[in-house]
Amino acid sequence: MAVPKRKTSRSNTRSRRSQWKAEVPTLVKTVENGRVSWSLPHTAKVVTDSAGTPLFREYKGRKVADV
Template sequence: MAGNPPKRKVSRSNTRSRRSQWKAAVPTLVKTVENGRVTYSLPHRAKVVEDSQGTALYLEYKGRKVADV
């Protein structure tokens, strides 16, 4: 079922001021130090575990393997 048609025209200034309220939020990063290397990651996200050559091995969350890459 389609929505109802608009009752009246919305002015250009009202449309633009409404759209201007949409802003991108800055992600909160968590700083971790592993083996003397500082990394920043998003909280509550699985991180990629790599071997010494930089090849992705698997995804890890809270110290547990959750998925293969």
């Protein structure tokens, strides 16, 4: 494992850490049967029945996984 030769100053450490910022995820709006839902792009969505029970995951109209 690499070991630094000298201690990193507090200002250098904090300025390096300040570059890591959280980003707002890009959401995709989809409308199905009058319901608007937001989801992450390229992600399988959960298909539910009328009672709200999750049935399976779907991506591009195909069943990809059971819940």
